[in-house]
Amino acid sequence: MPDNSTAPGRSIRLARLVHRRVVYPLLAFLLPSVCFACRRALGAHQRLGACIGCWTALRVLPPPICPRCALPRPSGTDLLGPVGGRCGSCVVTPRSADLVHAVVAYDDTARSFLLRAKLGRRPELLSPLGRQLARALEVADLARGCTALAVVPSHPVATLRRGFSPARELARPVARLFGLPLRGALIKRRLRAGGPVKRLSARSRRRALRDAFVVRDRLPGCRVLLIDDVMTTGETVAACARALKGAGALEVRVAVWARTLPPHWGGPPSNV
Numbered sequence: 684m685p686d687n688s689t690a691p692g693r694s695i696r697l698a699r700l701v702h703r704r705v706v707y708p709l710l711a712f713l714l715p716s717v718c719f720a721c722r723r724a725l726g727a728h729q730r731l732g733a734c735i736g737c738w739t740a741l742r743v744l745p746p747p748i749c750p751r752c753a754l755p756r757p758s759g760t761d762l763l764g765p766v767g768g769r770c771g772s773c774v775v776t777p778r779s780a781d782l783v784h785a786v787v788a789y790d791d792t793a794r795s796f797l798l799r800a801k802l803g804r805r806p807e808l809l810s811p812l813g814r815q816l817a818r819a820l821e822v823a824d825l826a827r828g829c830t831a832l833a834v835v836p837s838h839p840v841a842t843l844r845r846g847f848s849p850a851r852e853l854a855r856p857v858a859r860l861f862g863l864p865l866r867g868a869l870i871k872r873r874l875r876a877g878g879p880v881k882r883l884s885a886r887s888r889r890r891a892l893r894d895a896f897v898v899r900d901r902l903p904g905c906r907v908l909l910i911d912d913v914m915t916t917g918e919t920v921a922a923c924a925r926a927l928k929g930a931g932a933l934e935v936r937v938a939v940w941a942r943t944l945p946p947h948w949g950g951p952p953s954n955v
Contacts (some may be wrong), residue, residue, distance in 0.1 A: 716732070718732065718734040718737055719732045719733060719799045719803075720733050720734070720737035720740075720792055720795035720796065721734060721736065721737050730811075731807060731808050731811075732805075732808075737792055737796075740792045741787045741792055741793055741815075742787055742788045742790060743786060743787055743819075744785055744788055744942060747760045747762055747768055749768065749769050749770040749773055750769060750782050750783065750784075751770075751773035751782070751783055752770060752772065752773050752783055752917055753783045753784055753785035753914060753939065754770060754944065754945070755944075756768060756770060778917075779920075779921040779922075779924035779925045779928070779935070780909070780917075780920055781935055781936055782825060782936040782937065783914070783917070783920070783936075783937040783939070784819070784820065784823050784825050784936075784937070784939075785938075786816050786819045786939075786940050787940065787942075788942060789913055789915075789941035789942055789943045789944070790944075793940075793941045796808060796812065797849070797912060797913065797940075797941070800849060800852075801849055804845055804846060804847075806846075806849075809849060809852035810852065810855070812853060812940050813852060813854065813855055813857060813940075814856040815940070816856070816857060816910075816940050817857045817859075817861070818860075820857060820860075820908075820938055821860065825908070826857070826861045826863065826908055826936075829861070829906045829907065829936065830863075830905050831863065831864060831866055831869070831902070831905050831906075831907050831908070832854055832857060832858050832861075832863040832864060832865045832866060832907075832908050832910065833866050833867075833869045833870055833907050833908070833909050833910070833923075833927065834850035834851045834870070834909070834911070835850045835870065835909065835910070835919060835920060835923050836850070836870050836871060836872040837849065837872070838872055839872060848867065849912045850911050850912055851865070851867040851910075853911075853912055853940055854867070857910060857938070861908075866900075868899065869899055870896050870898055870899070870923055870927070871896065871899055872895060872896055872897075873894070873895055873896070873897060892919060892922040893922070895922055896922055896926040897926065898926045898927055898929070898930035900930065901930055901931050902927060902931045902932040904931070904933050905931070905932045905933060906933055906935075907927050907932045907935050908936050908937075909923055909924065909927070909935055909937045909938070910938055911937070911938075911939045911940075912939065912941065913939060913941045913942075914937075914939040914941070914943065915943040920939070923935075924937065
């Protein structure tokens with residue numbers, strides 16, 4: 684009697700071969716498409732509209748990074764010294780967040796991914812980015828001891844226009860990996876807080892975000908992990924951290940997928 688135990692495997696391999704040799708070339712000819720990040724023609728290997736080259740071009744920030752602002756530090760920084768690896772600015776200026784961690788540099792490629800998700804209404808793009816953030820936090824051991832997972836809320840008008848919250852989509856894989864309750868509506872952004880602040884200076888952001896966030900619940904003794912998509916000046920996460928601590932949070936740790944680097948920063952982040 685013939686052995687058909689490997690028949691499904693052969694069928695799958697045949698289907699893949701037909702797709703690679705016949706179906707995909709025909710579709711690429713009839714319906715050509717380009718990578719949303721680099722605008723080059725998409726090949727057979729792509730994911731969610733981006734080529735493999737652009738996925739691998741997302742530049743992971745190399746350690747060490749400052750634990751208070753997530754900017755890269757010199758390779759010889761003493762993380763166990765009296766300042767705990769903090770940069771000069773964070774030593775001089777107190778920060779509202781207790782720890783901050785970022786995964787990738789917010790360069791042109793990273794910007795393309797986030798703009799595609801936000802402006803293109805493609806929240807599914809944020810799922811693999813959220814998994815990348817979750818794994819980075821696992822390596823950094825940043826979630827240990829946290830009891831709640833919160834997100835930086837977008838302006839209500841932006842959320843209504845997109846139909847989703849970018850920070851909440853990034854936070855879902857983090858919540859699953861660490862088993863933390865995702866309290867996506869814990870922080871509310873006031874309508875009167877004005878529009879987007881991303882084009883403002885740090886001082887203008889600080890002024891615009893004063894009392895912009897309200898925490899909906901009391902958090903006595905809680906350690907909160909706060910998620911956002913991008914950190915530029917740090918004023919937005921700082922305002923959220925102040926609101927959380929005002930509600931009784933004992934500690935606020937911040938995790939962002941991307942970090943804007945200052946113009947003078949000269950070292951190329953690793954993409955390993």
